[in-house]
Amino acid sequence: MxxxxxxxxxxxxxxxxxxxxxxxxxxxxxxxxxxxxxxxxxxxxxxxxxxxxxxxxxxxxxxxxxxxxxxxxxxxxxxxxxxxxxxxxxxxxxxxxxxxxxxxxxxxxxxxxxxxxxxxxxxxxxxxxxxxxxxxxxxxxxxxxxxxxxxxxDADRVVYRSGAKPNDLLVVSGDLGGAYMGLQVLEREKAVFKVNPQSQPDLDAYTYIIERQLKPEARKDVVTLLRDLDVKPTSMIDISDGLSSEVIHLCKQSDVGVELYENKIPLDPQVIATCEEFDIDSTTVALNGGEDYELLLTVDQNDYPKIKGNPNLTVIGFVKDKSQGMHLITRGEQAIPLIAKGWNALKED
Amino acid sequence: MxxxxxxxxxxxxxxxxxxxxxxxxxxxxxxxxxxxxxxxxxxxxxxxxxxxxxxxxxxxxxxxxxxxxxxxxxxxxxxxxxxxxxxxxxxxxxxxxxxxxxxxxxxxxxxxxxxxxxxxxxxxxxxxxxxxxxxxxxxxxxxxxxxxxxxxxDADRVVYRSGAKPNDLLVVSGDLGGAYMGLQVLEREKAVFKVNPQSQPDLDAYTYIIERQLKPEARKDVVTLLRDLDVKPTSMIDISDGLSSEVIHLCKQSDVGVELYENKIPLDPQVIATCEEFDIDSTTVALNGGEDYELLLTVDQNDYPKIKGNPNLTVIGFVKDKSQGMHLITRGEQAIPLIAKGWNALKED
The missing domain is CATH 3.30.1330.10 (PurM-like, N-terminal domain)
Structure with a gap:
């Protein structure tokens, strides 16, 4: 390593x-x-x-x-x-x-x-x-x-952050939180290596999340897929700073609200297992961990049949009227206001 | 300062x-x-x-x-x-x-x-x-x-480094060496300031060359001028690393040679005076001092009447056949091979 x-x-x-x-x-x-x-x-x-x-x-x-x-x-x-x-x-x-x-x-x-x-x-x-x-x-x-x-x-295919409208579906590609948990594992191994340079880390249980951190893939395939499915998102943004921060960007620039369902957020089993090992809440990691480079998009409800069941796309919520605010709906059906805690490159060092 | x-x-x-x-x-x-x-x-x-x-x-x-x-x-x-x-x-x-x-x-x-x-x-x-x-x-x-x-x-107006041909005129905009000599003055004042922070530098004699170093202007006006004169250069490059280095780039990419006349290189009187003060050869400064951001171009001889006498453009030499090499013709009419000694951002520090 x-x-x-x-x-x-x-x-x-x-x-x-x-x-x-x-x-x-x-x-x-x-x-x-x-x-x-x-x-x-x-x-x-x-x-x-x-x-x-x-x-x-x-x-x-x-x-x-x-x-x-x-x-x-x-x-x-x-x-x-x-x-x-x-x-x-x-x-x-x-x-x-x-x-x-x-x-x-x-x-x-x-x-x-x-x-x-x-x-x-x-x-x-x-x-x-x-x-x-x-x-x-x-x-x-x-x-x-x-x-x-x-x-x-093509001019008629470009998608901005600003086109989401109430009742659109909120959709995400792939799964979230992997890059952040991969980083946690790598930081832990670095600390172990400093204490004992002879240690041989066994990273087999973390291959997916380490790859998400060290060798992420941009979702070119999703752009191709959307074209093949004849779906033009109403808005789109890439997830570099964490889901929460990006959802807020889309809502603010589209002048809408949102309901995001905690139980719909796609998580890889390795992310869940590593979160348990590190005693970190996996929803928090998906919301605030950065560097996943997945795409977050909104899709007109009429396009739902085209994306339904596609393994690359997960519906995680609904766009709402601005007056309804931006909320995470927890597994316990509580509505919690979304806040952006994403990675801040200008925090005090 | x-x-x-x-x-x-x-x-x-x-x-x-x-x-x-x-x-x-x-x-x-x-x-x-x-x-x-x-x-x-x-x-x-x-x-x-x-x-x-x-x-x-x-x-x-x-x-x-x-x-x-x-x-x-x-x-x-x-x-x-x-x-x-x-x-x-x-x-x-x-x-x-x-x-x-x-x-x-x-x-x-x-x-x-x-x-x-x-x-x-x-x-x-x-x-x-x-x-x-x-x-x-x-x-x-x-x-x-x-x-x-x-x-x-427009596709038919783009000018590459590679289009110069034998007998073309070698032309430069503005004057050369100012940015380098401005830097020498500023470095000297910095050294003086370190020894005596109370010193009040009198920079009146260097205003032009200091401005050439601190606030250079890109030659948008020359592009406009060439269009107005109906002149399309056969090749063009900007002078960021010194005249010598850029002439060599043009020649190599155009597969030609060149004769560059020392007595034609445009120098501002302030550059000449400051070179004398610093006991530096002004031709060396023009050839190897960087950051002038003037344009170096080659022009077909048929276009000579269009550029003749224009105060923004100086003919400094002729494009030659590749076999004739790349030479500086000195005031003493000696032909000296051109070498690139320009600023190298990767020199050992």
Whole structure:
């Protein structure tokens, strides 16, 4: 689990800035028909014809968004791409291009950067996006990754956060809380490793939730599924900060209320078992644990037959009139006001 | 010159992440017809119809790309936008949107971030670009700014680095070396200030070169001028790393050689005077000093009458066959091979 930092080391300065970029990006292939010119000029050039273009950007900072003591660099590269693609899919768009900027200190070897870019390349290849630009520069301290993602969508297919209306179904893809509980397990193992570096962790019982934390997948498949089912959500958002926070975003921007049913929230058995082991309430984890990168959407009731029984989609509540507020309906049928306790990147450190 | 860090301080954590972004971006206005949806959803949405889209990104890191001891935050915000727009203009495109990601440690107050965003807003307003996305997050150490710029251009107007051909004129906008010499003056004053904090620097003799360093302007006007003159360059690049490095880029990507005339390189009198004062060769400064953000272009000889005598454009050489190599022709008519010594962000620190 702990990365071996003593592999072959090549100093970054041996290659120089341009040599380094050329070396790291040589595996990137251009496949999107919209890419006219990729890496190698002052800017990339793209042609989207009559499609609308979506654009999103996210920056990941060492010790704030990730911890290299249990996050392998290849996984980090993969995850950094997923975080951005997830925002593109949340617009109901197809992701087409990304740019990647990386700042590293000289404590990173060329081999370490190669691992990072290998994860980026793998993600780009699997999800069919072209890497069309970016830069690699030095940092005086930690690793910084900034990715910008571009997507395309027909104007009549784009889905905003603001279109939910009373009586719509509240729907979520996949299951929730896994990434957060995976993080708890990894943090525990890190603490054990500090005390006893000879310990051999047995992580078999946590493979799913650790993968949810270290190698999340953006739900491209859900965008495809919705198109195949002929369902256009009335609103959509990706779940990066926890279900509660995202439900509140949708409601506020759509000017509606909501009833969310505790007993409908999809949880993997591994999440439930690990919550019991850690003595944490699984509903709290689903509501406030971040980084699941599932999609939260609202769907017109007339579309219910199209999504009913689909294993990728779970109806977890109903959109209400704004005057009815935003509530969690507990297993005991109590209505508790929803509050956003999601992860806050600007809390005091 | 040295920023007063003891102004009113509001802790960043008082606002929280979403409150902070809303607060910092409230002055941003949407004006570009291509912007469909700006800040506030998972991604921005744009519509470019039959135009091609250019995309470029740059990351600026404290202590690597800037020093806050003499760079006021408002200027830094402005410059960060310029660095990116310059790449858009180098494609002969019109800049239309930017996204802005900022990472700060808690040593920054709200007022400091407001100054940074004020510079970004000023640049966006003056250059007519919409700020359509981005994020603000925490950093464990220094300030990181990552900006992505989007532009639009008719497919038949886009200019790459690769189109130069033998006998084309090598042309540069503005004058060179100013930003580098401005940095030398600022570094000297910083050293003096460390020894004697009471010293009052007299910078009147350096106003132009200090402004070139602290508040550069991207050459949007040159793109407009070229269109008005009905000149489409055969190749173009922006000068961020020094003339020598950029000439070599153009030649390599166009598969040509070049003769660059030392006595034609445009230098401001303040650059010449300051070079004499610092006992530095002004040609070396123009060739290797970075951050001028001028445009370097090649123009067909048939277009010479259109650009002749224009005060914004200087012919500094000729494109040659690749076999003739890349040379600087000195005042003494010696031919010296061009080498790239430009600023290297990955040198050993």
């Amino acid at each position: 702990i990365e071996d930092k003593n592999q072959g080391r090549t100093s970054l300065s041996e290659l120089g800035e341009f040599g380094l970029i050329t070396h790291l990006t040589k595996a990137f292939k251009i496949k999107q028909p919209s890419t006219v010119k990729g890496i190698g000029d002052d800017a990339a050039v793209m042609s989207f014809k009559n499609k609308q273009v979506v654009l999103t950007t996210d920056m990941l900072i060492e010790q704030v968004h990730f911890d290299l003591s249990y996050m392998p660099l290849k996984h980090l590269g993969y995850k950094a791409v997923m975080v951005n693609l997830s925002d593109v899919y949340a617009m109901n768009a197809e992701a087409t291009q990304i740019t990647v900027s990386v700042a590293v200190s000289n404590r990173f070897s060329l081999e370490a950067l190669e691992a990072l870019y290998s994860g980026i390349e793998t993600a780009a290849r699997i999800y069919g996006v072209d890497v069309v630009g970016g830069d690699t520069t030095s940092s005086v301290s930690g690793l910084v990754i900034s990715i910008t993602a571009v997507g395309e969508v | 040295i920023e007063d860090k003891n102004q009113g301080r509001t802790s960043l954590s008082e606002l929280g992440e979403f409150g902070l972004i809303t607060h910092l971006t409230k002055a941003f206005k949407i004006k570009q017809p291509s912007t469909v949806k700006g800040i506030g959803d998972d991604a921005a949405v744009m519509s470019f119809k039959n135009k091609q889209v250019v995309l470029t990104t740059d990351m600026l890191i404290e202590q690597v790309h800037f020093d806050l001891s003499y760079m006021p935050l408002k200027h830094l915000g402005y410059k960060a936008v310029m660095v990116n727009l310059s790449d858009v203009y180098a494609m002969n495109a019109e800049a239309t949107q930017i996204t802005v990601s900022v990472a700060v440690s808690n040593r920054f107050s709200l007022e400091a971030l407001e100054a940074l965003y004020s510079g970004i807003e000023t640049a966006a307003r003056i250059y007519g670009v919409d700020v359509v996305g981005g994020d603000t997050t925490s950093s464990v150490s220094g300030l990181v700014i990552s900006i992505t710029a989007v532009g639009e251009v």
